[in-house]
Amino acid sequence: GGIITQTPKFLIGQEGQKLTLKCQQNFNHDTMYWYRQDSGKGLRLIYYSITENDLQKGDLSEGYDASREKKSSFSLTVTSAQKNEMAVFLCASSRGRNSDYTFGSGTRLLVI
Amino acid sequence: QQKVQQSPESLIVPEGGMASLNCTSSDRNVDYFWWYRQHSGKSPKMLMSIFSNGEKEEGRFTVHLNKASLHTSLHIRDSQPSDSALYLCAASPNTGKLTFGDGTVLTVKP
Numbered sequence: 001g002g003i004i005t006q007t008p009k010f011l012i013g014q015e016g017q018k019l020t021l022k023c024q025q026n027f028n029h030d031t032m033y034w035y036r037q038d039s040g041k042g043l044r045l046i047y048y049s050i051t052e053n054d055l056q057k058g059d060l061s062e063g064y065d066a067s068r069e070k071k072s073s074f075s076l077t078v079t080s081a082q083k084n085e086m087a088v089f090l091c092a093s094s095r096g097r098n099s100d101y102t103f104g105s106g107t108r109l110l111v112i
Numbered sequence: 113q114q115k116v117q118q119s120p121e122s123l124i125v126p127e128g129g130m131a132s133l134n135c136t137s138s139d140r141n142v143d144y145f146w147w148y149r150q151h152s153g154k155s156p157k158m159l160m161s162i163f164s165n166g167e168k169e170e171g172r173f174t175v176h177l178n179k180a181s182l183h184t185s186l187h188i189r190d191s192q193p194s195d196s197a198l199y200l201c202a203a204s205p206n207t208g209k210l211t212f213g214d215g216t217v218l219t220v221k222p
Contacts, residue, residue, distance in 0.1 A: 105154070
């Protein structure tokens with residue numbers, strides 16, 4: 001079995017700060033995703049990548065950058081953290097089209 | 113515009129009862145539906161997927177799909193307190209990218 005690891009688990013940032021979240025998977029999955037989940041709500045797609053060095057914008061990409069330098073890792077950068085922002089960022093991976101997703105345990109962000 | 117609509121927003125059922133959750137996509141390109149369960153403070157885990165018209169059963173869980181109306185439903189029989197969670201419906205077109213609904217919060221009362 002494989003694992004998908006997100007770091008850090010908790011992230012407290014200051015308004016205007018640039019913050020980076022990391023995700024690693026050892027499933028050898030081609031496709032990786034970053035979703036944002038606000039409290040008790042559904043998941044909104046920020047960025048995804050179908051292979052190394054590929055980046056595709058989701059519905060919520062404004063205010064974020066992403067990087068997929070290796071097949072196994074996908075990082076997300078909040079370019080300028082917004083005060084009082086609080087959300088969980090979930091990374092996922094899948095083999096590809098019509099395959100189920102495996103999610104990481106999430107990074108909980110709080111901006112003060 | 114929300115492309116995947118789920119109802120109800122929340123649902124309370126007694127232990128042993130039947131829970132019925134609904135989901136509809138407004139994207140005509142969708143060909144797969146997924147149901148994920150997310151316990152509080154945890155990450156979503158895939159429960160069931162369906163892409164053919166009709167019904168699929170796995171244990172206490174049954175999923176229905178009507179492709180013409182792009183409507184799917186999840187039914188949980190003999191509901192247990194451990195089934196209390198956020199249930200997320202997701203739809204994927206041929207690109208494979210999942211779009212999630214806002215979920216249904218299910219509470220099973222002992």
